[in-house]
Amino acid sequence: MTRIKPYLSPYLFAGLLFSVSHCVAAEPFAYPETNPFMATVAGTPEDLKAPVPDEIDVQQDDLSVRVLPDRKLPSALSRYRDLQFRVAWQDKPAPLTFLIAGTGSGFDSARMDYLKRLLWQAGMHVIVLSSPSNFDFIAAASNSGMPGVGAEDARDLHTAMTLALQEAQDKKGFEVTEFRLAGFSLGALHAAFVAELDSHLGQFNFSKVLLLNPPVDLYSSVGRLDELSYTRVDGVSDSESFYEHIFQKLSRHFAQGGNGDIQSSLFYEIQNSPEALTDPELAMLIGAVFRFSAADLNFMSDLINNGGRFAPVGKEIKVSTSLTPYLRRALFCDFTCYINNQLWPAWEAKNAGRSIEDMAYETSLRSLSSFLQGNPNVAAVSNADDFILTRDDYQFLADTFGERAYLYPHGGHGGNLDYKPVADRYMTFLQGGAHE
Amino acid sequence: MNKACLIGLMSCLCYNTASAAEDTDYVSSGKSANGSSLSFPAYHDPLTELDLDERDNRFQFERSSLGALNVQDPLEGMNRLTYRFNAEFDRYVYLPVVRGYVWATPGFVRTGVSNVTNNLRDIPYLVNNLLQLKFERSAQTTARLLFNSIIGVGGMFDVAKAMDLPAQKEDFGQTLGHYGVPAGPYLVIPFLGPSSLRDGTGYAVDWMIDNGVNYMEHRDYMSDHPYTWGIWAIDLRYQTPFRYGALDSPFEYDQVRYLYTKLREFQVEN
Numbered sequence: 001m002t003r004i005k006p007y008l009s010p011y012l013f014a015g016l017l018f019s020v021s022h023c024v025a026a027e028p029f030a031y032p033e034t035n036p037f038m039a040t041v042a043g044t045p046e047d048l049k050a051p052v053p054d055e056i057d058v059q060q061d062d063l064s065v066r067v068l069p070d071r072k073l074p075s076a077l078s079r080y081r082d083l084q085f086r087v088a089w090q091d092k093p094a095p096l097t098f099l100i101a102g103t104g105s106g107f108d109s110a111r112m113d114y115l116k117r118l119l120w121q122a123g124m125h126v127i128v129l130s131s132p133s134n135f136d137f138i139a140a141a142s143n144s145g146m147p148g149v150g151a152e153d154a155r156d157l158h159t160a161m162t163l164a165l166q167e168a169q170d171k172k173g174f175e176v177t178e179f180r181l182a183g184f185s186l187g188a189l190h191a192a193f194v195a196e197l198d199s200h201l202g203q204f205n206f207s208k209v210l211l212l213n214p215p216v217d218l219y220s221s222v223g224r225l226d227e228l229s230y231t232r233v234d235g236v237s238d239s240e241s242f243y244e245h246i247f248q249k250l251s252r253h254f255a256q257g258g259n260g261d262i263q264s265s266l267f268y269e270i271q272n273s274p275e276a277l278t279d280p281e282l283a284m285l286i287g288a289v290f291r292f293s294a295a296d297l298n299f300m301s302d303l304i305n306n307g308g309r310f311a312p313v314g315k316e317i318k319v320s321t322s323l324t325p326y327l328r329r330a331l332f333c334d335f336t337c338y339i340n341n342q343l344w345p346a347w348e349a350k351n352a353g354r355s356i357e358d359m360a361y362e363t364s365l366r367s368l369s370s371f372l373q374g375n376p377n378v379a380a381v382s383n384a385d386d387f388i389l390t391r392d393d394y395q396f397l398a399d400t401f402g403e404r405a406y407l408y409p410h411g412g413h414g415g416n417l418d419y420k421p422v423a424d425r426y427m428t429f430l431q432g433g434a435h436e
Numbered sequence: 437m438n439k440a441c442l443i444g445l446m447s448c449l450c451y452n453t454a455s456a457a458e459d460t461d462y463v464s465s466g467k468s469a470n471g472s473s474l475s476f477p478a479y480h481d482p483l484t485e486l487d488l489d490e491r492d493n494r495f496q497f498e499r500s501s502l503g504a505l506n507v508q509d510p511l512e513g514m515n516r517l518t519y520r521f522n523a524e525f526d527r528y529v530y531l532p533v534v535r536g537y538v539w540a541t542p543g544f545v546r547t548g549v550s551n552v553t554n555n556l557r558d559i560p561y562l563v564n565n566l567l568q569l570k571f572e573r574s575a576q577t578t579a580r581l582l583f584n585s586i587i588g589v590g591g592m593f594d595v596a597k598a599m600d601l602p603a604q605k606e607d608f609g610q611t612l613g614h615y616g617v618p619a620g621p622y623l624v625i626p627f628l629g630p631s632s633l634r635d636g637t638g639y640a641v642d643w644m645i646d647n648g649v650n651y652m653e654h655r656d657y658m659s660d661h662p663y664t665w666g667i668w669a670i671d672l673r674y675q676t677p678f679r680y681g682a683l684d685s686p687f688e689y690d691q692v693r694y695l696y697t698k699l700r701e702f703q704v705e706n
Binding site for chain 2: 056136324387
C-alpha cells in the first residue's frame, strides 16, 4: 500500500508492483476504529473478528508446576506457590506454541484465551504462561522476584517453559513436532529475549517467533504508560475522584433509558450515547489500569525481597490480614518508580560503574538487533498509533523487521489483533506460510 | 509504457479500496530482500493530543484510587477468610463439577435448565418491581412469566426474550436500597460471595418470597426430588461468569469489594 506521489520517482515502478502484489495477497485493512484509545479499550467489533471456537469446545486444562523449591510465601498468597499455566492440546502430533501474556496479565486473561483459540484451531498445541511481571509469576517463578531485566526474565521464562512442557506432556501425553513462540506487549519483548537465549541453548529451536505489539525500549514504554495516568480530564477538579466522574457518566446514561442490566455490549452502547467517554477519559482509564498493575508489581517484588517498603518486614501476612494498607502505599509507585527504586539499585549492585541507560539498553529490543535483523523466523505486528512506542521505536520495528514488520495505520495498543485480515497475516507467518 | 499504465491503474484501484475507511500517510522505509521498496503507515503519537500534566495532575490517580478503597468493612478479617474459602471451594469443587456438567450435557439442555431457573427467578423480580412501584417493568415481568411458562413449556424456552422482553432483575436488596436503606457493612457470604448486610438480608427475603409463592409448585417438587437442588446450584455457577484470579492482582479482594459496591449502587439507582 504505497502512497503514489504525483511526480515521477525512481521508486514509482517498484512501488506500483509492490502495491499490486500486496493487494492481491491480502484483504484490505479496513479496521473501523481510528481512535487509538477506543481501539485499545474496545478491541475489534464481534463481526470483524477472526472466528474462533467457543472456549468450551477447546480441549484444554489448567496445570501447575513448582518452579522454585525454596520460595517462601505468606499464607495470604499461598495459592500462588506453584506456577499455574494453561495447556490446549491436539490428539495427534503437532507444533506447540508458547504464548506469553503482557504487562500485569495472567495466563487466563481474555486476550490470551482468544489467541490460544486461534492457534489451537489452526492445529497447534498451546501453552499459555503469565507475564513475568504478573504477581503470580513473580511469586512462583521469578528467581530475583524483581522482573524487568530482559536477560533475567528470559532465563526465568525458559525454565518455566521447560517445566510446563514436561508437566503438560506427562499429564496429557501429546507429541510435539516443532516449537513456536509468541507474546503480546511486554510478553512480545520477553518472547524476543527467550528466543535469543534459546538460540544459544538450542533446546526448543523455535521455528517461528511472533511479537505482537512489542515495546522496543521497555523503560520508555512504561514511562509513556505512566504518563497516561496524569491526563487532564475535564470535569474532574482537584478534590474529585476520576472513577466517580466515570460512574456518574454511566449513571446518567442509565437514567436516560439504558438497560439497568450491566451487559457486555454496554461499552459500545455508551460510546454511541451522549455520555460517550472522551479521549482523555479513555487514556486516563488505560493509565489507571496500568497503575494498578504497577502497584501489584511493586508490592509483590518488595514482598519477595523483604524490602519493607509496603508490608513491614517480618510481619506475618495471614489469609485474614488486610492488604488494603499495603495497596494504599503501593498505589503511589508507578512503573518508573519501580525501575528507579527497586530494579536500578539491585542492578547497579551487580554492575558497578554502569549507568541506568546501560540497564535500559540491555532490556530493549535494540540490544537484540543482531539476532533480530534479517532473521526470517521473527516477525512483529504493531500500529502507527500504538502509544507505547516513540517515533524512534516505531522506526526501529520497520527497519529491523523489514517485510516481516506488519505495521498498520490504526489499532492503538493491540486493538486490531483480533481483526480478521490482521490475524490471517500473522497466523500465516506463524504457520510457516509464504510472506506477502 | 502501456504496461506501466495498466499496473498503475490497478494499483490505484487497489489503493482506493484499501484506504476507503482511512486517511493515512505512508512512508517508505528501506528495501525488502528482493529489492522492492517497503512502505509503512506514518507514525502518529496519540500522547501529543492529550494534556499530560505531571505537576498539576500529580495525584489524580492516587486521590481517586485511595477514595475507592474506603468501603465500610468492619468484618474484614472474617470476610477475607470466607473469600479465600469460596475461592478454594470454587477451584477444587464447584468449577470441576460445572466442567463435568458441561462435558456431560449438550448445550441446549444447559440452556433449557438455565431458562427454567431464570423463569422461577422472575417471581421475586416481579414482587420487587411491584414493591418499588415500577409498574411498567412489573407488567413486562408478568408478560415474561406468562409467555415463558405457557408457550415456553414451564420456562424451558425463553420466548419472551425473543419478543424483546428482557428480564427486569430487581431483588429485595435493591428494594430496600430504593427506599433509602444503606448497604451497611460489606459481607462475604460462604458459597455465595460478595454481599452486604442489606443485600444478604434481601437475599434471604427473596428466598422466602420464592418459597411462599411456590410458583408452579416447584418448591414442593424440589423438596421431593433433592437432586434438583444440586442442578440448581450447578446452573447458578454455570450462569455466573466471575472467575477467581481473573483480576490478576494480589489485591483482588479489595478490587472486588469496590466493584461489587459500585455495581449495587447502580442497580439500586436504576
